[in-house]
Amino acid sequence: MENNKYIKSKELLERASKVLASGVSSEFRKYNHPHALFYEYASGSKIIDVDGNEYIDFTLSQGPLILGHSNQQVLDAVNKYSEKGQLFAGQHIKEIELAEKINQIIPSAELMRFCLDGSEAVQTAFRVARSKTGKNLFLRFEGHYHGWLDNVAYGISVPKDENLGDRNKPKVFPWCSGLSTESKSEFIIIPWNDIEILEETIVKYKDQLAAVITEPIMCNNGCIMPKEGYLEKLRKLTEDNGIALIFDEVITGFRIGLSGAQGYFNILPDLSIFAKAMGSGYPISAIVGKKKWMEEISSGRVIHAGTMNSSNPTIAASLATIIELEKDINVYHRIFELGNKLKLGLENLSSKHNQNLLVQGPGPMINTSFTELLEVNDYRDTLNSDKQKLNRFISNLHDKGVRVIGRGLWYISATTTEKDIESTLEIVDKILKDL
Template structure:
């Protein structure tokens, strides 16, 4: 079981692998957030997962709260999903033809998600979001989209604007937000065609739609901000976005890459009572495999018919992967969706335990959650009285990024794995138990006490 964390010790297997990895991989890893940006002195190399635990290259086991950035809704190597994958592999990996399983999975998605009348499969959340972008533009004949500060929709140019955490001044005045490219290499055209707004602010959205609705193809939103920790929508905000987009004749694209098949059978749309025109799924849909989907109203999706608006892909609806997805969705809908009730109950226990640990340690921090997604925000000096983080500007103004990173490293040493970036978040899976939650709470209690000592 959990042993003392060996990965940060010089001479550990992770240290050796990192030294080798740096010779042949950029930053020694395969995505910047996994590398030296977030991990000290180096990332922990993982070797395997089992249920709610992940085991590193030195054999140390951790309760996994990151779960592949939320993808592993049933944890690691769920026996039923492994059996399904093994059986499907014997029938062949890929046909790139029509197949029965794609019909069966699409039928399930349409039954589960209110706005999903037609489905088009892709491989990753980024890819599905790119297909959604082309669809809303092609369908409306308009080029401009509205996205919100701090929302991430994958790394395509059109969405790579004002997604990253920034110091508050960098966003400009909320009446005239400054669009900030997330990266070099974004074209001026992409920047011109993406308008940004602060989230959770229906008045500013209305002002923009009043002035520019005729140019705007869609308003694009995460239903819960999941790339600045966890920021739930303000009461009535999503309904206001729905009402305004309908009133001004603009499409509403809700990106459920994170929230789909995680916050409920019908995703965040069901949870918050809002229906998009177009939506997309990734992470939870694939249960750890690269499966994503674009879905929506059938009159809009019909625009993809015959390739008039193109969405190609050799790997679209890969039958090997979809066999697993079919079983995963059946597990989620079994017993009237009991899995989601249980996830919420476990998350309530974890959130209450973390809040209690924070209060007992006297460390200035908040916990925000939506279903089984949660994040701890440590507050900067002078910002201790802040009661909630409501958007990217609050995040930039109040959140102590370094303290969160320190917290994550203390948790690694306690045998709990989570993303060390404060902009990401923790999740639970259907195979976590009360005992796992209690272990996490006990570990976090010790970490909070240590952080309180360090702050004095």
Template sequence: MKIETHANSEELLNRAKKVLAGGVSSEFRKYSYPHALFYSHGKGSRIYDVDGNEYLDFTLSQGPLILGHSHPEVLKAVHEYSEKGQLFAGQHIQEIELAEKLNRLIPSAEMMRFCLDGSEAVHTAFRLARAKTEKQKFLRFEGHYHGWLDNVCWGISAPSLDALGERESPTVSPWSNGLPAQSGEESIVLPWNDLELVQKTVANHHQEIAAIITEPIMCNNGCILPEEGFLQGLRDICDKYNITLIFDEVITGFRVGLGGAQQYYGVTPDLSIFAKAMGSGYPISAIVGKSAWMSLIEEGKVIHAGTMNSCNPTVAAALATIEVLEREKAHERIYRLGRKLMMGLQQAAEESGHSLLVQGLGPMLHTGFSPLEKVKDYRDTFSYDKKLLSSFVAGMHQRGIRIIGRGLWYISAVHTESDIDFAIQNARELLKEIK
């Protein structure tokens, strides 16, 4: 599957740049190798570009395609339910069925509302937390991604480790121009996995903190697992100080398991955000939570609205996705293949003398070249050799294997043993070539 040309993609990108800012409709798509590519179709674990190139796909559209591309049961469900109508500006039966299923599967999902994407659902959670606690600020963590809107667009990244400042009082940088300065004052940002520092900070500022929000696994930078006791420690702090605990499960939801990371780790937040894998690529998210919080929406004290929310195609896609995952016990397979890939990549690196750090649970994993034995927070990610990673990602791409540029891999329920073997073998050959 050696890639020979991207000429058609390049031509289309030049055409797109005349009408689309940067030639794309989402910033991250600009950073594909060798440039933003155009795709024609996807099937199972494969995706095909307009030059006819075939790729074994571990990006899965940044995570949502847990059943792979174009799963027939999902497409059939969307088609059949869409024929009854696209959008009613009213309720429909599958919306109840999906909500009942989430209520059964997710520990925190006593009640819920459906939205279109994670960013929107996060802001609904903040609104609920402020209304419930009658406090204003939220505490979050360096390198965690909770969407691209103003008040969470701080502390996502930094140009260097020095730019982050001291651990106890980090220097928080804006991720984008055009942010109102006051939006940065809505949050307190700390390094992740440092429970002692969180305890100290909250003790001094609890009277103004409405919520602590975290990715339960730091998927967006390094696929970093929580230290033992960290999530439970956050739960205990929130209970002590009347603070809302929010899990952003946009990535971990339905990928770590049917009940999300909260079920996997046995820590139940007050509110959670689910999206991505829930809908197999269709635009749906959910804010789920305990009744004491969600009742504020029910009573009309907190407003949540959206014309396109819970439209027929997206709900049908989510319902079909979860039904397939349940019926096929897909997570057993996803974990097994993911862990095989992790071990194979690690062994291939050792054989070639590379310090390749492979982290994650298996359903998602991260590869980065680092002398560290473990990366525990965003600050540790500055140990990664980004130039070497770029060479690795580009080399895998040229061999017909598509992974996310920052080193993140996703496994689907339709990847096979031979897919994993193929990826490991090509990684082994490539690692012997690059320096």
């Protein structure tokens, strides 16, 4: 039956598809419910689509909106600084102010460079690691996402009717057509959270490994916390073997706390990537790191460039975002508390309705899946969940005004309220009863 709730979006999608490939500007936007939607207005924790449907927004634009939609201080800072110019192809004062601030709050950020997004900052980190070590390979982990470029686009997903093979020798599948076959030889991939396999692999390939890249919390699949001692072991093994440890903090940065996951876990990576919540929705990212590594860029041995880097609006947005987060001294406490309230509420409702809903994650981000497992510790575990049931759950939530990322990921912002959580749980109560 035709769903009239989204009729205007449907019409616009038909129009868009004539001029935009499949009607969207990023692949992930295709997978909305029931199809790509068009939005008109967003403020705080709410977003409204062109059909006038309002949602409590737990997608927060795939993570960036740590201050919620349309934060006034960020908007004012962007507008005011853009009046002076947009892009100088030269340096400007706020760029130093932002770098000084990041240097103060991110433990390993002795030197940095600003870029536009997470994907390109990740590639810059590989270049730095290769230049410094004279080695070529990097080690990645199953289920981690580091952007959409070729050398990190293998091993993101498993085709239907395939499997990942042996834990010690995983099968690697391309994410899509058109990837360079050479890129496949740039990396080794292993399951995450398995100290034994990690150690064996690093010992075996230490003379070829320039870097290990990891999400410090596996946010992209299952919101999985590192097992006790895992990141510490990773730090030690990389340090002992002259391998760069890269923390991909694109999600954890400014979300799990001002100092990122490296502050949260008290582990110093050599290089890290920040994006998403760093800029409240404006295109800015950073590669930050210890001087010893970042000097590859300072010296000119490694070239990092970009016409659009550090434009006035992006720098102003990032600086204002961090200042707002610093001013609100309870902000992270509140975000954690609300996330944990949501998590506990979901777990209680799952028990009440005899469902197999598993909720994982530290609070600022959580993940929901339907599985018989009591705990999900790596990507292979996530493959045991009931994806169709999750789709029904997420679609039902959406129809009732709660917007969650399709793979079950929920984000909390500084503007998420107690009322948002309570209303959401009332809706979940009704959905789980009949799911």
